Amino acid sequence: MKLSGRIAIVTGAGGGLGRSHALLLARLGASVVVNDMNEEAARKVADEIIAAGSEAIAFAASVTDEAKVAEMVAQAMGRWGRIDILVNNAGILRDKSFAKMSIEDFRQVVDVHLMGAVVCSKAAWEIMREQRYGRIVMTTSSSGLYGNFGQSNYGAAKMALVGLMQTLSIEGEKYGIRVNCLAPTAATAMTDGLLAPEALAELLPERVSNGLLALAGEEAPTRAILCAGAGHFAAANVTLTEGVQIANDDSAPEAVVAAWPQIRDRAGEMVPAYGFTQLEREVASATAQNAGRTAHG
Numbered sequence: 001m002k003l004s005g006r007i008a009i010v011t012g013a014g015g016g017l018g019r020s021h022a023l024l025l026a027r028l029g030a031s032v033v034v035n036d037m038n039e040e041a042a043r044k045v046a047d048e049i050i051a052a053g054s055e056a057i058a059f060a061a062s063v064t065d066e067a068k069v070a071e072m073v074a075q076a077m078g079r080w081g082r083i084d085i086l087v088n089n090a091g092i093l094r095d096k097s098f099a100k101m102s103i104e105d106f107r108q109v110v111d112v113h114l115m116g117a118v119v120c121s122k123a124a125w126e127i128m129r130e131q132r133y134g135r136i137v138m139t140t141s142s143s144g145l146y147g148n149f150g151q152s153n154y155g156a157a158k159m160a161l162v163g164l165m166q167t168l169s170i171e172g173e174k175y176g177i178r179v180n181c182l183a184p185t186a187a188t189a190m191t192d193g194l195l196a197p198e199a200l201a202e203l204l205p206e207r208v209s210n211g212l213l214a215l216a217g218e219e220a221p222t223r224a225i226l227c228a229g230a231g232h233f234a235a236a237n238v239t240l241t242e243g244v245q246i247a248n249d250d251s252a253p254e255a256v257v258a259a260w261p262q263i264r265d266r267a268g269e270m271v272p273a274y275g276f277t278q279l280e281r282e283v284a285s286a287t288a289q290n291a292g293r294t295a296h297g
């Protein structure tokens with residue numbers, strides 16, 4: 001079994017995608033901490049895993065509660081002595097158009113998705129660094145990557161998780177910690193009433209969970225965004241176009257407007273290895289322009 005001996009925490013695993021992630025990880029040999037706010041739901045999933053012959057602990061806590069999350073991690077360490085995989089999956093919706101959304105609804109969604117993932121990742125981080133092994137999966141969403149009406153809070157929180165992944169993957173690299181994102185589509189309580197009946201049969205949560213081994217297994221990449229639903233798997237990227245260099249003179253603002261098609265032209269676009277790639281290229285381009293100007297007198 002691909003994950004035998006591995007210890008995993010799955011947040012929000014009392015139902016929906018979290019439950020199917022937990023069941024899959026256990027089926028692949030991992031021992032699993034089944035976290036959820038809903039104690040009974042978490043216990044049921046842990047019991048299901050145990051009944052199928054694997055090890056599991058149910059732990060009821062909000063992912064935003066630092067003390068409880070620390071207790072959960074301590075319990076996993078006490079029982080198994082390591083934490084190899086963390087799937088930050090817990091989440092909520094408070095959909096409204098931005099015009100009607102309260103700041104409280106915005107904060108709450110950011111708190112659960114972003115800060116919940118931060119709290120859980122932070123609690124496991126030092127352990128993973130010391131082990132020189134870790135796999136963290138952030139649950140992003142097409143709403144964050146591309147936007148959806150009525151989901152400004154959710155989209156902002158979900159895209160923030162991509163940003164968190166980008167930096168944690170860089171900081172974790174030399175410690176064997178790999179961090180990736182999953183953008184799922186599945187019929188769950190969260191999507192209840194939102195999906196067409198004919199889509200429901202295809203959008204089984206387990207078809208998303210099938211992508212989890214690729215993101216959290218031994219050979220996982222780092223900094224990948226896997227979009228998964230109905231058995232379809234694709235990768236999303238944050239890209240940078242080749243761009244243009246504009247001279248710093250009085251006509252520069254108009255020149256940027258005129259160059260817009262070229263600025264957006266996707267031929268030759270790249271996925272920067274890290275944020276400073278942008279700066280390095282900008283300075284190199286300006287330097288080349290200056291050298292050209294000097295060469296031409």
Ligand SMILES: NC(=O)c1ccc[n+]([C@@H]2O[C@H](COP(=O)([O-])OP(=O)(O)OC[C@H]3O[C@@H](n4cnc5c(N)ncnc54)[C@H](O)[C@@H]3O)[C@@H](O)[C@H]2O)c1
Binds near residue numbers: 016064183186
């Ligand atoms: N279902 C989809 O199509 C879809 C699409 C994009 C992203 N997602 C994301 O996938 C994840 C799982 O969603 P789902 O569709 O299974 O939803 P779901 O509502 O079925 O499950 C979410 C689970 O998280 C738990 N939870 C909520 N707040 C919590 C907290 N503070 N602490 C701990 N547990 C908490 C809930 O009790 C629930 O069991 C979420 O992050 C969601 O945003 C889902």
